[in-house]
Amino acid sequence: MDLSDLKRLGHRSGTGGWGLGGLHETGLEEVRPVGVGGPWAASGTRASDAGEPGNSTAIAALIRDALSADQVVVREVSALTGGAIHAHHAIDLRAEGGTVPGDSAWVIRFPADPSFRIGHPPDVEAAVMRRAARVGVPVPEVLKTGQARAPGSVAMDRPYLIMRRVVGRAVASELVGLGTADGVRVGRRAGEVLGRLHGIAPDAGVVDGLIPPPEDPAGARLANLSRALDATGAVEPGLEWVLAWLTRNRPAPVPPRLVHGDFRSGNLMIDGGSGKARLVAVLDWEFARWSDPHEDLGWLSAPCWRYGRRDRPVGGFADWASFEAGYRAAGGVAIEPARLRFWQVLALLNWAIIALGQAGRFRRDRPETLDLGLTGWRLPELLFEMLRATAPEARAEGADAPPPASDAVVLPAPVPGVEDLLHAVRRALSNGLPAGPEEMGLLINAIGIAERATAAGGMARAGADWGDRARSIRRDGIPAGRSAAHHGRLLAETRARLTLANPRYLIALGLD
Structure with a gap:
């Protein structure tokens, strides 16, 4: 997905698109990007x-x-x-x-x-x-x-x-619910499949139509995401921190391989009942490209695609040992922990930027459904995961973490505020009662966010200080000698927003 794709996602006409994942107060739902599934x-x-x-x-x-x-x-x-x-x-x-x-x-x-x-x-x-x-x-x-x-x-x-037509089901929530034995089996098979794919090198004429591989896939993706973040109109010091961290920790280029570009549980079709689940097809290849194989590995194992299953880091359905055994057996590349971490953080940033684009479209176009607007409220949990993954090595969790500069929780420009959410709730209810549990969950979630924000004293749009901090990080990078203090402040601010957006997320992490 390139810059133009991200910008157009923010202007997509019609309804639907992104599920809400952990944001649903009524239970776990599948997080599914537009066109995926x-x-x-x-x-x-x-x-x-x-x-x-x-x-x-x-x-x-x-x-x-x-x-x-x-x-x-x-x-x-x-x-x-x-x-x-x-x-x-x-x-x-x-x-x-x-x-x-x-x-x-x-x-x-x-x-x-x-x-x-x-x-x-x-x-x-x-x-x-x-x-x-x-x-x-x-x-x-x-x-x-x-x-x-x-x-x-x-x-x-x-x-x-x-x-x-292939007989099977490609539903992330079903993969997440697999039993242990099924998870091991499907996880190993997923590793084998990805290992085979990553054995394909960009020899002349191997795949007609794919653009030549970039000299530096990580650098190209970083430049693209930086432009995409600017296109959302969001002023967000936390995301600038993440961009700076990724720039500082960008891995050296490796020989490119064919990558799927969206290899995760929602695109893996399984068949068979309990105890007999098997992977039967990999779907949605429209983002395939030549890149660092760790891009697929990082996307699949990023926290945003685990659906709350931290015990199963591979897409929320498998343990790492089973997956890696299959991947190595099929000839996959040697997995480098630092390189994998880079691509996991980049996956979270990619998700966050798309969520901001969807939220911006919600505020501009006032669509009938709430899912786009609530997707913007996933930013705090995505940013919280990114900040946890990019913490300065010497800083213990919670150290040097001053409270936010003001009592008001700052809201980036594209994310809908209380008035936007309640307006959408009123419009939805004016059309009649919700048709099913998913629609009811959207309404409950929107009202819950508005209720918590009101009880906390409201929210404020990003002001001059917020913008100055973001521009400073973009210009100068992570400040030497003061990184722990800067990171602590960002983490505290993000945690305050997460308390409004999805308090259950903190509870699941044991940080409530």
């Missing part, structure tokens, strides 16, 4: 326009041409949930003649909004998937990619990707 993440189908004559006819025609069939009898076309960037449709059919005669099941994917493109086009993604499959990475079989032109249908003038 895949066409098989849903347990069923939803009502949509997929069954309308124009759409079903157009989709059937695409499948018939892709199969080179004499005739296709479509038994069902149904829309699948799982992503806001792409529209997915499941097709069950019987073909006469062609490359796959008889009964078969497929998934066809279009951009939900033709004007909003993110990641690789389908032909490049398909090339990556096919290359990964050749080294034993389980992926859905790609049938065809192309450009659909079907007036009056969802397929009008949109690129498409047709894949054979």
Whole structure:
């Protein structure tokens, strides 16, 4: 995901996008970026326009041409949930003649909004998937990619990707809930899969369409995230501290390998019941690129993707020993702890910047749903994790940590305040009672934040001192000789915000 992708995420039209993870007061929910989760993440189908004559006819025609069939009898076309960037449709059919005669099941994917493109086009993604499959990475079989032109249908003038449907589930909360034996099995297999992928080097013509690897992947990502942070409009000394720490601790370049770019539990499809769970497919390859293999490792093991399971550092579903055993057995690179730590912190920063972009869109566009606005309130927990990971070596937890400069908790510009949240709650309730537990959880969470903020004496928008501190860190870096004091102040301020945003997070850490 590059700078333009991050900026466009902040301006994405439509609803939905990011789940809220640990922010939900009603329980653990899956944290899922826009477009992530895949066409098989849903347990069923939803009502949509997929069954309308124009759409079903157009989709059937695409499948018939892709199969080179004499005739296709479509038994069902149904829309699948799982992503806001792409529209997915499941097709069950019987073909006469062609490359796959008889009964078969497929998934066809279009951009939900033709004007909003993110990641690789389908032909490049398909090339990556096919290359990964050749080294034993389980992926859905790609049938065809192309450009659909079907007036009056969802397929009008949109690129498409047709894949054979895989039986399984790609739901992060289900992986997190795996039993110990299943977690060990799936964790080792995930390590094997990633190890095989990281064995692919950027030889000439290996994957058509991928841009050449940067000379310094870590440096390129840092520069991109710095620009992306500026694009959000946020003035945040804590994030500037993290950027400075990453700059100071940037690892030396290593030979690049093919990385998935979003390898985490929400993109891992499993099948089988308790005691028999197995990894059957890796989904969503639109962010694959040449990079340091530790980028995938850091993303998968970053605290933001553990869903509260600190005992399972690999995506919240596996222990490190099981995963690493599989990774080493498959020929993965030697894992360097300092390099891994760098990419874990960078993963948290990436998440935080995207959350700020989503929050900014909420404040600008006032969408009907609360999820975008509440995503901005994940910033305190993400920043708290980053500050804990980047603490000066000599500073004990809590030492040199003065209280915030004022009693008011400072709120970065993009994050919605109490008035914004309550306005959204009123709008939601004016449309009727919540349709289900997820919607109810959003309302309860928003009201809870507003209630805690009011009881704490309110919140203040970032002022001149806040901006001066942020600009000073950006300009001069982490101050020599005073890093512990600066870090302590940032940690105390972030903890105060976290008390309002998600007090259960501190309780889970034993810091309440």
